[in-house]
Amino acid sequence: MRVTVEVVGEETRNVDVAADATYADLARAVGYSPHEVSVMVDGSPVPEDQPVDAGRVRVLRLIKGGSSGATLGPPS
């Protein structure tokens, strides 16, 4: 099936995926790990393991991080 995928902040493209593809497969098809993004349908996240049943989706790159973990030296 063909799905119109907008990567928020980047471009919109049409992607062909298998009939049994999941939203995680769709994220990978546009170059992102499912852990890096939320696939959004009508403004809400959809479970990554759910089969694709929307003709248009938005892939939102997640914004997260924090002060935990080893720290780097100040970047240049």
Add this chain to the structure above:
Amino acid sequence: MLSFTRDAYDAIVRHGHGGGDREVCGVLAGDYGDGESHVTDVSPVENAADTPQTRYAMDPEELLAVIDHVEDAGSDVVGFYHTHPAGPTHPSTTDVDRATWRGYSYAICAFDGHPFLGSWRWRGGGFAGERVAIEG
């Protein structure tokens, strides 16, 4: 370079102070440029992380709504900010591991002393520091 209006800069510091020992976060809006961006507006976004003292994770629905609002208003998303209530003043390895918006500014306001706001552009393989200024 990442420049801020005085109001936008102060809004981040106030937001950070209000968060106490929790990290807070939000979206930077204004005029985007690959080498130089100007921030005129700051939009807080809910920190949905399980451990907000040391992590932040913007709520996806709220983040998308803010991005749409910024773009509908004819402005650009310039980048994002979050706080480090107890430092460090620079990105942690967690920040590096989670960064996804190539070419955008990630500003960090640290509060382990006098508030200090630094900014870095995510270049895919790492963060590149950029000068921060207050203008206009």
